[in-house]
Amino acid sequence: MNQNTSNLYEVTDVHKHFGSGAGTVRALDGVDLTIARSEFLAIQGPTGQGKSTLLTLLGALDRPTSGRLEFDGRDLGTLSEDALADLRARAFGFVFQTFNLIPTLTAQENVEMALVPTHVEAKERRERAAQMLAELGLEHRLTHLPHELSGGQQQRVAIARALVKGPRVLLADEPTGNLDEQTRDEIVGLLEELWSERGLTLIVVTHDSSIAQRAQRIAVIRGGRVSIGEGEPLVLA
Amino acid sequence: MYLTYLRRELRRRKKQAIVVALGLAIGIGLVVTVSAASAGVKTAQGTVLHSLYGVGTDMTVSKSAKAGTGSAQHFAFGSGGSGSRASAGTHVSRNTLRPTGGSTLSQSDVAKVASLSGAKAVAGGLTLTDTSFSGTIPSSSSGGSRSGGAAAGGSSFNVSSFTVDGVQISNSDVGPLVASQVRKGRYFSADENTADVAVVSSSYATQHSLKVGSKLEVGGKQMTVIGIADVSSSAANVYIPLGTAQALSGLKHDVTTIYVAASSASNVSKLASETRSAVPGATVSTSASLASDVSGSLQSASSLATDLGKWMSIAAMAVAFLIASLLMVASVSRRVREFGTLKAIGWRTRRVVGQVMGEGLVIGLAGGIAGLVLGILGAEAITAISPSLTASLGSSSAAGSGGGFAGGGVGHALGAADSVLVHLTAPLQGGTIALAILLAIAGGLIAGAFGAWRASRMRPAAALRTLA
DSSP: OOSSTTEEEEEEEEEEEESOGGGOEEEEEEEEEEEETTOEEEEEOSTTSSHHHHHHHHTTSSOOSEEEEEETTEEGGGSOHHHHHHHHHHTEEEEOTTOOOOTTSOHHHHHHHTTGGGTOOHHHHHHHHHHHHHHTTOTTOTTOOGGGSOHHHHHHHHHHHHHTTOOSEEEEESTTTTSOHHHHHHHHHHHHHHHHHHTOEEEEEESOHHHHTTSSEEEEEETTEEEEESSOOOOOO | OHHHHHHHHHHHTHHHHHHHHHHHHHHHHHHHHHHHHHHHHHHHHHHHHHHHHOTTOSEEEEBOOOTTOOOOOOOOOOGGGSSOOOOTTOEEEEEEEEEOSSBOEEHHHHHHHHTSTTEEEEEEEEEEEEEEEEEEOOOOOOSSOOOSSSOSOOOOEEEEEEEEEEEOGGGTTSSSOOGGGEEEEOOOOTTOTTOSEEEEEHHHHHHTTOOTTOEEEETTEEEEEEEEEOOOTTSOSEEEEHHHHHHHHTOTTEESEEEEEESOGGGHHHHHHHHHHHSTTOEEEEHHHHHHHEESHHHHHHHIIIIIIHHHHHHHHHHHHHHHHHHHHHHHHHTHHHHHHHHHTTOOHHHHHHHHHHHHHHHHHHHHHHHHHHHHHHHHHHHHHOOEEEEEESOGGGGGGTSSOTTOOOSSOOOTTOOEEEEOOOOOOHHHHHHHHHHHHHHHHHHHHHHHHHHHTOOHHHHHHSOO
8 A cells, every 4th residue: 555645656676577588678677666646757768778668567558577566556567457448548648759649530539539438428529639639739730630740740639639538647758759859849848838737747758868857856767777866867978 | 439440440451451352252252153053053953853743743653664565656557457558659647646654553553642641632644645657658669660650769758746744634733734834725624634625835836836726636636725834845745634645545544653742841752652662663753862863964053053163162251261361460460559559548458359340340341242242243144144054864774665764753754865954043042142241241250350369469568669
């Protein structure tokens, strides 16, 4: 049971391995971490050190090989697939580096897809999606397909999809990795603004120090282990 | 959103969807065409059997000729019956009316069969051949001089024959001719058992310009045509009352065939067995035993449709299902990241599976509709071409029995060279269309299931790690 009620996450000695035998990859090798409610945490580290793996565990996209990962007092490693899916439907919002929009659906329809598992009526679904996109400055792009949008616009659509269901946690994996510098600043600023307005817990995986330093805390991950700094970005060689 | 996503996805993979649907369509089209052709072959077989049997008949009883009892046709041309030869130049004509094939059965045999519990209706029939011979006696050429006058040789003789069936009027629901087959004029009335009236087949009427009211000679007796009947090409030419036939042929109380309608289709074989006991030495034929004796191109068509056609259809469907499944799996594999994203935003596995199955089902239905159209076109083509098929009954050994079939048990005589001609059609039946739809749905679901299985095995994190 979560002793500290302000902590949304309690990660205790979590390991995540891939493969078996001599080919085993130890992506996470004993991670201990706590994340408070409404915190803005950056997870930083060189490529291949386990950042995205940690993010997928925090977002219930995968299960730890061993250890305990509690979200709001519930051990994610013991929940059923359906229970994890429900959490992802209601509590977690994801933003990916490559946007991951459905190419055959319009901007509005892509956002609506996030409300389908919540069984919202079709009319309300359309309205909420339109409203969310309007909040992010895309009211004139509702009927555009992803390939008709710029990178920044696509990432806004992805953010709208992540937020339309009112999640408690927004998890972003290199959200600016595919964007130019100007757009990158726009998106990071947008994420920060949304975090502050909505009281979300924001967890951003990034190798970019300029993004990491905007966070309240930085979790540096190396060799599958985490060390925590307070607003001190990791300087990568 | 389900249908929107489904529709857009199929549009995005239009070419692949068309390939899968076409594969299913070819398989289903083949199944429909082969099923229709098989139904057509069965119909043709039924036509053959009915033409040999008579309408409403489940079984016939006849008797093969005994050894040494057959005799050749003999036409005597002695003038005044003295046995001396007719003189040259004399025009002669003779007519005979004889039973066709086999031996005869007695009226008591008919009664015995009628008394069997499984026999619903029994009628006797007498199948005869009316043969006429006419011509001019030629002059004899005996070497040496000739006196003036008639030239040697140069004569011509005409031989014509037609088949005659004596019909038992008192039991008109079974036998070689029933009332419903008369399309012009009328059937025999109950009091005409010995009357000089005849019903002729429509083909014979056309050939000889006969109509209702025409006169026709049978066994040297003039008959009045009272009706024209639609019968198959192998049926008799002329039908007269049984009493009249027996009197003209001198076979009082005798019949050549007993026609039997069974009380139910399921007891025909039992009835056949009881009949063999009741009438020893008789040949009892049922439609089942007759069907196995039919040979000719109809039989070949039947084998083609049921054996080769069936296996080709199964093979085509199996290949279509396999290709559809492989393509669906390949398509899902290309959408791994997309499905991983859907799971990441909260879609349960079964919702993702349902989406994939839906896509498979729509492709299957499209293939089914196309296959049904292809199948209908194939069946219509067969019906339009209407290939002629022949069916012959029995073996070539029939020729030795004095003009009829040995052990044939047919309603009337077929010579060894005779065969029934039928035109093959390919009728579509409701069952075939239902089968096509079921196959389409099955094909789509099987293909969808393979794809869905692939989708269901993905863990979201693993799917998202896949390179786009």
